[in-house]
Amino acid sequence: xxxxxxxxxxxxxxxxxxxxxxxxxxxxxxxxxxxxxxxxxxxxxxxxxxxxxxxxxxxxxxxxxxxxxxxxxxxxxxxxxxxxxxxxxxxxxxxxxxxxxxxxxxxxxxxxxxxxxxxxxxxxxxxxxxxxxxxxxxxxxxxxxxxxxxxxxxxxxxxxxxxxxxxxxxxxxxxxxxxxxxxxxxxxxxxxxxxxxxxxxxxxxxxxxxxxxxxxxxxxxxxxxxxxxxxxxxxxxxxxxxxxxxxxxxxxxxxxxxxxxxxxxxxxxxxxxxxxxxxxxxxxxxxxxxxxxxxxxxxxxxxxxxxxxxxxxxxxxxxxxxxxxxxxxxxxxxxxxxxxxxxxxxxxxxxxxxxxxxxxxxxxxxxxxxxxxxxxxxxxxxxxxxxxx
Numbered sequence: 001x002x003x004x005x006x007x008x009x010x011x012x013x014x015x016x017x018x019x020x021x022x023x024x025x026x027x028x029x030x031x032x033x034x035x036x037x038x039x040x041x042x043x044x045x046x047x048x049x050x051x052x053x054x055x056x057x058x059x060x061x062x063x064x065x066x067x068x069x070x071x072x073x074x075x076x077x078x079x080x081x082x083x084x085x086x087x088x089x090x091x092x093x094x095x096x097x098x099x100x101x102x103x104x105x106x107x108x109x110x111x112x113x114x115x116x117x118x119x120x121x122x123x124x125x126x127x128x129x130x131x132x133x134x135x136x137x138x139x140x141x142x143x144x145x146x147x148x149x150x151x152x153x154x155x156x157x158x159x160x161x162x163x164x165x166x167x168x169x170x171x172x173x174x175x176x177x178x179x180x181x182x183x184x185x186x187x188x189x190x191x192x193x194x195x196x197x198x199x200x201x202x203x204x205x206x207x208x209x210x211x212x213x214x215x216x217x218x219x220x221x222x223x224x225x226x227x228x229x230x231x232x233x234x235x236x237x238x239x240x241x242x243x244x245x246x247x248x249x250x251x252x253x254x255x256x257x258x259x260x261x262x263x264x265x266x267x268x269x270x271x272x273x274x275x276x277x278x279x280x281x282x283x284x285x286x287x288x289x290x291x292x293x294x295x296x297x298x299x300x301x302x303x304x305x306x307x308x309x310x311x312x313x314x315x316x317x318x319x320x321x322x323x324x325x326x327x328x329x330x331x332x333x334x335x336x337x338x339x340x341x342x343x344x345x346x347x348x349x350x351x352x353x354x355x356x357x358x359x360x361x362x363x364x365x366x367x368x369x370x371x372x373x374x375x376x377x378x379x380x381x382x383x384x385x386x387x388x389x
Contacts, residue, residue, distance in 0.1 A: 001021075001026045001027070001109045001110060001383060001384070001387065002026070002027040002029070002043075002106070002107065002108050002109045002110075003021055003026055003027070003028050003029065003108060003109065003110050003111075003112060003383070004029045004030075004031060004102070004103070004106050004108035004110075004111045004112070004128075004130075005018050005028065005029070005030050005031070005111075005112050005113075005114060006031050006033070006048075006099070006111065006112070006113040006114065006119045006120075006122060006123045007030065007031075007032060007033070007112075007113070007114035007115075007119055008032065008033050008034050008036070008053075008114070008115075008119070009030055009032030009033075009034060009036030009037075009038050009045070009047075010032075010034050010035075010036045010038075011114075012193070012275075012276060013114075013192055013193040013300055014114050015038050015040065016193045016194055016197075016276075016372075017114065017192075017193060017194045017376075017379075018030065018038075018040060019040055020194060020372075020376040020379070020380075021380070022040050022041055022042065024380065027043045028040070028042055028043055029042065029043050029044045029045075029046075029102075029106045029108065030042050030044070030045050030046070031046045031047075031048050031099060031102050032045065032046070032047050032048070033048060033049065033050050033051075033053050033118065033119055033122070034047075034049070034053045034056055035047055035049075035053075035054065035056075043106075044105075044106060046098075046102045048095050048098050048099055048102070048122070049091075049095065050088070050091050050092065050095040050118045050119075050122050051084045051087075051088030051089075051091055051092075051117070051118040052083075052084060052087070052088065052091065053118075076254055077219045077220065077221055077254060078221050081221035082147070082221075084118075085117075085144060085147040085148050085151050086147075086148050086150075088117070088118055089118075089121070089148075089150035089151065089153075089154055090150075091118075092118065092121055092122055092125050092154065093125065095122050095125075096122055096125035096126040097126075099122060099123065099125075099126040100126045103126060103128050103129075103130075108128070108130045109130055109131075109387055110130055110131050110133060110383055110386060110387055111123060111128045111130050111131070111132050111133070112132075112133040112134075112135070112383075113132070113133070113134050113135065113158075114135045114137075115134075115135055115136070115137040115140060116134065116136060116137070116140040116141075116144070116145075116155055116158050116159070117140060117144045117151065117154075117155070120134045120135075120140075120158040120162070121154040121155070121157070121158050123158075124154070124157050124158040124161040124162070125154075125157075127161070131163040131164065131386045131387060132161060132162055132163050132164075133162065133163065133164045133165070133166060133382075133383070133386060134158060134159070134162040134164075134165055134166070135165075135166045135167070135168075135192065136165060136166070136167045136168075136172045136173075136176060136297070137168070137192060137297060138168065138169065138172065138192070138295065138296040138297025138298065138299070138319055139222045139295035139296065139297075140155070140172070141155070141172060141175040141176070141179065142175075142295040143221065143222050143294075143295040145179070155179060156179055156180050159176055159179045159180050159181045160180045160181070160182075162181065162185070163185060163186070163386060164185060164186040164187060164188075164382070164386045165181055165185070165186075165187040165188075166187070166188055166189075166190055166379070166382070167187065167188075167189050167190075167297065168189065168190065168191055168192040168297040168298040169189065169297045169298050169318075169319040169322050169323075170189055170322055171297075171318045171319045171322070172297055172319070173187055173189060186382070186385065186386060188378065188379075188382050190375050190378060190379055191298055191300065191303065191369070191370045191375055192297060192298060192300055193300040194372055194375050194376045194379065195303075195370040195371055195372040195373075195374070195375035195376065196303055196304060196307045196366050196370050196371065196372055197276075197372045198307060198366070198371065198372070200276055200277060200280050201276075201280050201283065201304045201307040201308050202280075202284075202307065202308065203284065203307075203308055203309030203359070203363075204284040204285075204308075204309060207309070207355075207356075207359075208284075208285065208286065208287045208309070210241075210243070210285075210287070211239055211241060211242040211243070211287055211349045212242070212243045212244075212245060212285055212286045212287050212288075213235070213242060213243070213244050213245070213286060213287070213288045213289075213290055213345055213349075214244075214245040214246075214247070214282055214283060214285075214286035214288070214289050214290070214305065214310065215228055215244070215245070215246050215247075215289075215290045215291075215292075216247055216248075216279065216282075216283075216289065216291075216301040216302075216304070216305060217291055217292075217293065217299070217301060218247070218248035218249065218273075219248070219249065219252050219254060219255065220293075222293055222294055222295035222296065223291070223292060223293045223294075224292045224293070224294060224315070224335040224336055225254075225255070225258070225292070226258065227292050227335055227336055227337065227338050227341055228290060228292050228338075228341065229255075229258035229259065229262055229264070229268075230258075230262065230338035231338040231339075231341040231342040231345065232244055232262065232264050232267070232268060232342075233262055233263070233264060234338060234339060234342035235342050235345050235346055235349075236264070236267065238346055239346065239349055242349065243269065244267065244268045244269065245269050245271060245282055245285070245286060246268060246269060246270050246271060247271045247272070247273065247274050247278075247279060247282060248271070248272070248273045248274070249270040249271065250270045250271055250272040250273075251270075251272070252270070255270055256270070279301070279304060280304070280308060283304060283305045283307075283308035283309075283310055284308050284309070286305070286308075286310050287310065287311060287348070287349060287355070288310060288311045288312075288313055288345055288348045288349060289301075289302060289305030289306070289310035289311070289312050289313070290313045290314075290341070290345065291312065291313070291314040291315065291320075292314070292315055292333070292335045292341055293314070293315045293317070293320075293335060294315060294317065294335050294336070295317070296315065296317060296319055296320060297319050298319060298320075298322070298323055299314075302314060302320075302323075303323075303366065303370055306330075306362040306365070306366060307362075307363075307366045307370075309359050311330065311331075311348045311354070311355045311358050311359070312324055312329070312330035312331075312358070312362070313330065313331045313332075313333060313341070313344045313345055313348055314330060314331075314332060314333070315332070315333065315334075315335035316332035316333060316334060316335070317335075320332065323365070327354075328357070328358065328361065329357070329358040329361040329362050329365070330358055330362075331344040331347060331348060332344075
């Protein structure tokens with residue numbers, strides 16, 4: 001197949017998905033919405049900034065441009081998200097014209113936009129002749145879609161234009177129908193990054209004996225890191241030996257402020273961004289993985305932590321309940337309540353039998369529902385079915 005992906009070319013999730021098709025020998029083109037230099041054997045790479053993405057740095061560690069650094073210093077994550085929701089749609093028309101030129105140049109058999117805002121919106125506006133597949137990420141409908149009139153308009157336009165959808169939870173497939181995705185069109189539910197590569201994400205040889213808690217989510221508008229930081233002193237009051245690992249939070253002003261204001265700056269490890277191998281190493285050091293999100297599908301980082309033997313503590317939302325049964329293979333909490341989160345973490349740290357039971361169940365869950373090779377084979381077959389319709 002000749003496939004054109006419209007995606008954030010910095011994203012490990014996107015690259016994990018795209019890399020499979022490169023490895024299978026397909027002709028893979030990428031139109032990246034962010035400046036990126038992915039280490040993949042791509043047939044072509046095009047950078048098409050949209051929604052002010054040109055001011056961001058690369059996930060691999062490159063610093064944003066001067067104006068981007070200033071924006072990051074002045075505006076919180078939530079404020080930057082709101083700015084993009086209000087003004088990002090105004091950048092779509094110009095970007096769509098650029099994408100139309102890429103479509104003419106590459107002549108793909110299939111186009112796949114790896115989320116709705118803003119890659120799916122951009123692709124829907126460009127209106128490719130080839131079949132359009134759109135991936136729905138866990139916050140596309142619940143966080144972004146209704147925030148502004150234009151976000152609502154372009155979300156609906158994208159869903160109606162899509163020839164096929166890939167979601168990572170059943171909830172988003174149900175919501176897609178409500179947003180106008182026709183019942184007769186093809187869809188499939190698969191883990192968002194294609195699943196877990198178990199040669200990278202696997203448990204340690206011996207169960208973790210030290211109380212270590214990891215929050216792998218970084219700073220995102222839909223993750224209640226304020227709740228997480230407020231819960232830390234409550235955990236330390238009972239378990240002062242507990243360590244907290246926070247990848248992708250080093251150098252983040254908001255994380256530094258929370259830690260300083262709560263007097264826990266020396267008790268929390270704010271770590272730089274990690275590659276997949278680095279994340280797996282930290283997961284294998286941790287006893288508990290925390291995901292205090294308010295909007296989510298099936299978080300890949302949560303699956304990765306579970307594959308490495310971490311006990312999951314996550315926000316009690318519909319999509320997570322498709323994955324975790326409270327009190328059996330994890331604990332679900334009110335993401336806005338630090339006391340509830342702290343109690344769940346303490347329960348997980350104290351109850352070795354519960355952790356052992358969850359580890360066994362989660363190992364089977366990953367094997368049956370989220371093994372990378374099996375999931376991506378289904379994705380490849382899904383692509384062929386769309387092309388042959």
